[in-house]
Amino acid sequence: MAIILVEDPEEHTKVPFLRGILIRSLQDAGLSFKEAYRFASDIRSELGDAQLITNHDLHKMVLKRLQATRGDA
Numbered sequence: 001m002a003i004i005l006v007e008d009p010e011e012h013t014k015v016p017f018l019r020g021i022l023i024r025s026l027q028d029a030g031l032s033f034k035e036a037y038r039f040a041s042d043i044r045s046e047l048g049d050a051q052l053i054t055n056h057d058l059h060k061m062v063l064k065r066l067q068a069t070r071g072d073a
Helices: 019-028 033-047 055-070
Strands: 005-008 013-016 052-054
Touching: 005 055, 019 033, 033 055, 052 055
Parallel strands: 005 052
Antiparallel strands: 005 013
């Protein structure tokens, strides 16, 4: 899998997508490590061969998947 960059257009920055950071954020939101790991891995797979995604689009993707799997909780 290629490196995916997450772009913040407002800050004019690009950083690598790191599954571990997403896992930690999901744990902070209340998911167990096992759930967060599986969730972050699914997001990474969904990104496929993309080379760039904006932080806004990544946020929408994560939120949409969370709402589909966990509801509004």
